[in-house]
Amino acid sequence: MAGFFVREPRAVSNPKVVVMTPRRASRQIRLGDERTGIVAIGGGLPADHPFADGSSAPAPVSVQTMTAGYTHDIDRCVAEIHKLQAAGADVVRVAVPEKKDTAALAEILNQTTVPIVADVHFHFRRALEAVEAGVHKIRLNPGNIADRDQVTEVIRACQAAKSGAGIPIRVGVNEGSIIERKDKQKRQKELGAVFSEHKHGYLLSIMIAKLEEYLDIFYEQNFYNIAISAKSMDATVVIDAYTEIAKRFPHPLHVGVTHAGPKETGCIRSVAALGTLLANGVGDTIRISYASDPVYEVEDGLELLWSLAMRERKGAELIACPTCGRIQVDLFTLTQDVRKKLASEIEVPMKVAVMGCVVNGPGEAEGADVAVFAGDRKGIIYVQGERVAIVGEEEILESLLRECLAFQERVRSGEVKLGEKKVEIVPPDPKGELGSGWEKMAAERMKGSATLTVGES
Numbered sequence: 001m002a003g004f005f006v007r008e009p010r011a012v013s014n015p016k017v018v019v020m021t022p023r024r025a026s027r028q029i030r031l032g033d034e035r036t037g038i039v040a041i042g043g044g045l046p047a048d049h050p051f052a053d054g055s056s057a058p059a060p061v062s063v064q065t066m067t068a069g070y071t072h073d074i075d076r077c078v079a080e081i082h083k084l085q086a087a088g089a090d091v092v093r094v095a096v097p098e099k100k101d102t103a104a105l106a107e108i109l110n111q112t113t114v115p116i117v118a119d120v121h122f123h124f125r126r127a128l129e130a131v132e133a134g135v136h137k138i139r140l141n142p143g144n145i146a147d148r149d150q151v152t153e154v155i156r157a158c159q160a161a162k163s164g165a166g167i168p169i170r171v172g173v174n175e176g177s178i179i180e181r182k183d184k185q186k187r188q189k190e191l192g193a194v195f196s197e198h199k200h201g202y203l204l205s206i207m208i209a210k211l212e213e214y215l216d217i218f219y220e221q222n223f224y225n226i227a228i229s230a231k232s233m234d235a236t237v238v239i240d241a242y243t244e245i246a247k248r249f250p251h252p253l254h255v256g257v258t259h260a261g262p263k264e265t266g267c268i269r270s271v272a273a274l275g276t277l278l279a280n281g282v283g284d285t286i287r288i289s290y291a292s293d294p295v296y297e298v299e300d301g302l303e304l305l306w307s308l309a310m311r312e313r314k315g316a317e318l319i320a321c322p323t324c325g326r327i328q329v330d331l332f333t334l335t336q337d338v339r340k341k342l343a344s345e346i347e348v349p350m351k352v353a354v355m356g357c358v359v360n361g362p363g364e365a366e367g368a369d370v371a372v373f374a375g376d377r378k379g380i381i382y383v384q385g386e387r388v389a390i391v392g393e394e395e396i397l398e399s400l401l402r403e404c405l406a407f408q409e410r411v412r413s414g415e416v417k418l419g420e421k422k423v424e425i426v427p428p429d430p431k432g433e434l435g436s437g438w439e440k441m442a443a444e445r446m447k448g449s450a451t452l453t454v455g456e457s
């Protein structure tokens, strides 16, 4: 592996700020090559563990997604992969249902610089062809490629491949594709008894029995370059399945909620499951699945990891108030406009607050590097606690962005540090005499103090 660069993700530099269950240790897999860099997934088993691989700690959780277009349409597929990589995807998966799809892989790999996974169902030869093309990882579904000889052939092909970091295989069971085997497995019946008190016991027993049976084929070949997934559309099943699998198998876990629906509802379902698992130390790579543009999958996956302080944030973190009866500007539009501008123009992880008023705004924007407090068709802009401008509503976006860009340069030059100074908070007026009118509230307090003394009377 000498000479390969290790690509992002980077873990946060100070994880001590978050109280969460430590990451579960597993065997580590590595995917990629000299073109793409190496993405490590999982790791950290103690040296005396039979599956230990020498990795000292779990790698930062990576974000995966999948292209939505046809893989054999090379130009569009490459363009989509570039778009997903630009959005922050660490790994991109492509479907290869037909030979013309695997035939396109070599050229796709040639034109891209992110590790590519071939998603194989039903036809084991697609896996062999993808390995031949130099793909970085294979996903097999035990529910539709079950033949022992065929699986063994794929394993041997991955073992024999000399390219890059080797070719790991994800064993991905899905709720929908394993049910038909439910009456055939003795081990499954045993496990059914183990989980008899469990709400999802029947399904868990099927999933675990299938994984045990399938992994035996890999172990027989001394192949341990494995990741596991066990997806469902039900967030509670996903939480239960991965929690159980994490205890039973020493392999890294690819976690996700399958067919979660459109972004609007799939987001909640996915974050409920993935957030719970990650906060409990379970999960080494994530894929959020939406019936929407996969860019959203990447953006939301990253935001989830940033929110849990599991990855170093890239770009600005936007804080915005939900608005209430005190609002006197179009804050919803302003917030969306600010979000888009920050995404395209700000690279340092500054905190930016867009608040509807000066009543609760300062408290809710505490810790922001750059903040605007809107009022009566105006906005007051603060940079690290110092008031720098009062502008009309129509100028807020432009002025705020200008301050953010200037602040970014000051951070880059070392003149200031992120989060160094905060907006100072004085509790709101306990007598409730400030009312809700911006002029009444703010005029006095705009006279020069860098501190927003909202509670003054």
Ligand code: SF4
Binding pocket: 321, 322, 323, 324, 325, 326, 327, 355, 356, 357, 358, 359, 360, 361, 364
């Ligand atoms: S910042 Fe002001 S407008 Fe926004 S929710 Fe809080 S009190 Fe309401």
